[in-house]
Amino acid sequence: xxxxxxxxxxxxxxxxxxxxxxxxxxxxxxxxxxxxxxxxxxxxxxxxxxxxxxxxxxxxxxxxxxxxxxxxxxxxxxxxxxxxxxxxxxxxxxxxxxxxxxxxxxxxxxxxxxxxxxxxxxxxxxxxxx
Amino acid sequence: xxxxxxxxxxxxxxxxxxxxxxxxxxxxxxxxxxxxxxxxxxxxxxxxxxxxxxxxxxxxxxxxxxxxxxxxxxxxxxxxxxxxxxxxxxxxxxxxxxxxxxxxxxxxxxxxxxxxxxxxxxxxxxxxxxxxxxxxxxxxxxxxxxxxxxxxxxxxx
Numbered sequence: 001x002x003x004x005x006x007x008x009x010x011x012x013x014x015x016x017x018x019x020x021x022x023x024x025x026x027x028x029x030x031x032x033x034x035x036x037x038x039x040x041x042x043x044x045x046x047x048x049x050x051x052x053x054x055x056x057x058x059x060x061x062x063x064x065x066x067x068x069x070x071x072x073x074x075x076x077x078x079x080x081x082x083x084x085x086x087x088x089x090x091x092x093x094x095x096x097x098x099x100x101x102x103x104x105x106x107x108x109x110x111x112x113x114x115x116x117x118x119x120x121x122x123x124x125x126x127x128x129x130x
Numbered sequence: 131x132x133x134x135x136x137x138x139x140x141x142x143x144x145x146x147x148x149x150x151x152x153x154x155x156x157x158x159x160x161x162x163x164x165x166x167x168x169x170x171x172x173x174x175x176x177x178x179x180x181x182x183x184x185x186x187x188x189x190x191x192x193x194x195x196x197x198x199x200x201x202x203x204x205x206x207x208x209x210x211x212x213x214x215x216x217x218x219x220x221x222x223x224x225x226x227x228x229x230x231x232x233x234x235x236x237x238x239x240x241x242x243x244x245x246x247x248x249x250x251x252x253x254x255x256x257x258x259x260x261x262x263x264x265x266x267x268x269x270x271x272x273x274x275x276x277x278x279x280x281x282x283x284x285x286x287x
Contacts, residue, residue: 010248011224012217013204020206058227058246087231090182091240108228109153 002030003123004048008041008055008067009085014108018054018085018115025116027123038067045077052122054115057086057093065093068100081122085110138237139267142281145232146190150270150277153228154200154221158270158277163263166276168256171195174219175259176226176249183242184234186283190226191259196275197222223249226279233281 005022007015015034022029033048035041039062041055057064064084071077083104084097094105104118143160150158175191192200201221202208226249234244262280263269269278 011220011227013201013220013224016205058248060248087228088244088246089231089235089240090242090244092243108224108231109149 002028003051003119004030004033005119006033006035006041006044006048006050006053006055008035008038008053008059008064010036010056010059012036014056014085021112021115022119025119027116027119038062038064038070041067042070042077045071045080050080052119053080053082054085055082057084057088065097065100068097068102072100083118083122085115138281138283141236142188142229142233142279143266145229145236146277146279147270149225149229149232150272153204153225155203156200156272158272160268161271161276162268163260163266166260166263166269166271166278168260168263169193171256173254173256173259174222174251175254175262176219176222176251178226178230178249179247180230180234180244182234182244183238183287184244184283185285185287186281188226188230188233188279188281189262190222190229190277190279191254191262192222192277193259193275194218194253196272196277199273199275200225219251223251229279238286 007018009015019032033044035044037059055064068082081103084102085106087108103122106114150156172194174194174197175189178188197218201216201218204221230246234242263278265280266278269276
């Protein structure tokens with residue numbers, strides 16, 4: 001079974017880095033969908049199936065906090081695992097997002113291993129080749 | 131201005147050095163402003179506004195060539211290959227974003243609330259870069275190209 005991911009960040013560089021990490025992670029990758037802000041991500045999630053979302057906080061148009069809140073209000077999206085990847089180190093922000101259902105909070109700059117390990121952990125380990 | 135007894139500029143330069151090594155995967159040598167010379171080459175700057183416990187602006191400025199090198203390094207590409215398509219404005223903006231977040235945490239602690247605005251990129255003339263380097267006391271040099279940063283704190287809440 002292949003996993004679909006969404007990467008939400010206004011930085012194309014960061015989206016590329018996370019994409020590359022996922023592609024060489026050993027996880028079976030189906031599709032990787034990118035969005036530059038929360039609004040674009042929610043629009044794409046209306047029609048795309050993803051298994052996990054990596055999202056930044058500080059983005060134009062709709063930031064990561066607003067996006068997570070919208071997702072928690074949506075019956076179809078509220079259980080979708082979201083991992084925050086941000087430069088924001090505020091403990092208050094982390095606690096706020098965890099209460100909204102965010103599964104993990106990674107501080108930028110991140111190592112490739114932390115992205116890979118977080119994805120593996122939240123998806124229940126590497127796929128078996130079937 | 132001092133926060134928690136620490137000098138803003140010292141905190142900022144420590145953060146810039148760490149961001150260079152941890153994000154950009156490059157190591158710069160500190161050079162005082164007297165030793166830095168603005169050249170004819172293009173310079174670029176990213177500015178980040180932040181509010182919360184601390185309100186202010188972080189400016190990061192570097193030569194366009196160094197930005198390109200940072201962008202390539204971050205993506206794991208050969209920095210010597212000048213023809214590679216890299217987004218240097220985005221790489222510098224992300225650098226500034228990361229530096230801003232870490233500066234706030236270092237200066238005001240992990241309990242500090244923060245709202246960091248999306249960075250704004252612009253080209254700047256060499257003399258403006260030089261002014262920033264003087265204000266910062268210097269910058270970091272990588273392969274004869276330099277990067278510097280300045281922080282302005284408007285308000286401590």
